[in-house]
Amino acid sequence: MGKLAVLSLAVIALAAFIGERLVAFRHLSLSSRELTQNYLPNCRLIKGIEYGAEDITVLEDGLAFLSTGLKYPGLPSYSDDPGKIYTLNLFDLDLKIEGLKIKGQFDKGSFNPHGISVYTDEKDGAVYLFVVNHPQGNSQVEIFRFVEGENALYYIKTIRHELLHNVNDIVAVGTESFYATNDHYFINGILMFVESFLSLSWCDVVYYSPQTVQSVAGGFTFGNGINISPDKRHLYVSDIMKHKIKVMEIQKNAVLSHVKEVDVGSLCDNIEVDRESGDLWLGCHPNGLKFMYSDPNDPPGSEVIRIENILSEKPKVTQVYADDGSVIVGSSVATRYGRNLLIGTVYQKALICDLE
Ligand SMILES: [Ca+2]
Ligand SMILES: [Ca+2]
Numbered sequence: 001m002g003k004l005a006v007l008s009l010a011v012i013a014l015a016a017f018i019g020e021r022l023v024a025f026r027h028l029s030l031s032s033r034e035l036t037q038n039y040l041p042n043c044r045l046i047k048g049i050e051y052g053a054e055d056i057t058v059l060e061d062g063l064a065f066l067s068t069g070l071k072y073p074g075l076p077s078y079s080d081d082p083g084k085i086y087t088l089n090l091f092d093l094d095l096k097i098e099g100l101k102i103k104g105q106f107d108k109g110s111f112n113p114h115g116i117s118v119y120t121d122e123k124d125g126a127v128y129l130f131v132v133n134h135p136q137g138n139s140q141v142e143i144f145r146f147v148e149g150e151n152a153l154y155y156i157k158t159i160r161h162e163l164l165h166n167v168n169d170i171v172a173v174g175t176e177s178f179y180a181t182n183d184h185y186f187i188n189g190i191l192m193f194v195e196s197f198l199s200l201s202w203c204d205v206v207y208y209s210p211q212t213v214q215s216v217a218g219g220f221t222f223g224n225g226i227n228i229s230p231d232k233r234h235l236y237v238s239d240i241m242k243h244k245i246k247v248m249e250i251q252k253n254a255v256l257s258h259v260k261e262v263d264v265g266s267l268c269d270n271i272e273v274d275r276e277s278g279d280l281w282l283g284c285h286p287n288g289l290k291f292m293y294s295d296p297n298d299p300p301g302s303e304v305i306r307i308e309n310i311l312s313e314k315p316k317v318t319q320v321y322a323d324d325g326s327v328i329v330g331s332s333v334a335t336r337y338g339r340n341l342l343i344g345t346v347y348q349k350a351l352i353c354d355l356e
Pocket of ligand 1: 055115116117169170226270271
């Protein structure tokens with residue numbers, strides 16, 4: 001065969017491969033999915049949240065923490081100001097957010113908060129806030145102690161480790177220990193793009209404690225939200241590009257064993273677990289391609305999904321809310337408290353709805 005023929009065959013094979021990957025990627029990102037509006041009555045936007053509330057979690061007494069102002073590579077960011085953590089008292093009828101003061105030797109100017117998790121120490125009732133932070137594009141976990149009377153976070157420590165290279169979300173399981181998801185395997189920008197384009201399932205879940213750091217589960221295409229069951233026996237992880245929530249059981253030595261996967265039919269981001277019922281509340285991206293383009297003229301929509309009885313034979317998956325982007329853009333988290341449903345987004349607004 002002549003050189004030209006070999007070259008032609010190679011070009012055709014490459015074009016076919018790229019074409020196949022594009023089709024696969026469009027399929028995985030649910031790019032042709034059209035959303036039907038599914039509104040809840042009595043929703044209102046939370047005043048003062050304009051630059052995202054990527055993750056939200058609520059304490060038992062109704063105080064919500066909101067992680068705001070995330071700057072994530074490839075996604076819009078409409079403010080140059082550093083990120084902030086706000087609180088919102090869900091018993092306050094005015095729903096007024098309050099910025100938390102950060103005390104101690106902490107660089108607030110480069111604060112870029114992402115996933116969050118709270119841990120309450122049963123011994124003394126102290127509340128710790130764990131925050132994934134990306135200063136200068138790096139990946140690290142900050143641990144703070146929350147002092148409600150002062151509306152302040154006292155900086156305790158920063159955790160960096162080579163296994164914690166692209167952390168998206170965390171769940172705290174002790175005052176200094178947590179599980180974390182990585183959303184990419186590579187840290188180089190071009191390789192990260194190749195990894196996404198080829199939909200490589202190379203992401204993992206990492207367990208960290210002062211005594212040990214280890215990768216405890218792998219095979220995720222883009223590890224995202226992570227949370228724990230109320231009895232602390234099971235972990236839930238969103239494998240966002242596979243449209244699944246993976247359920248794993250925590251074994252001795254913090255290692256995880258696979259239990260099951262639940263299809264959600266959407267690209268679900270963070271996971272909140274109802275402490276009373278054990279239900280999962282998911283903030284999801286109904287169309288991943290629109291989310292990646294984030295075109296203000298054709299905005300990505302928002303979707304909230306609830307999973308009931310996840311450990312039973314027949315988990316019930318329900319769409320609770322859906323919007324085409326005319327109300328909120330790019331929902332990443334949803335959490336229920338009483339009759340309230342709080343919905344946060346990656347880089348835009350936050351909404352609170354009445355479920356009754
Ligand atoms: Ca979280
Ligand atoms: Ca996330």
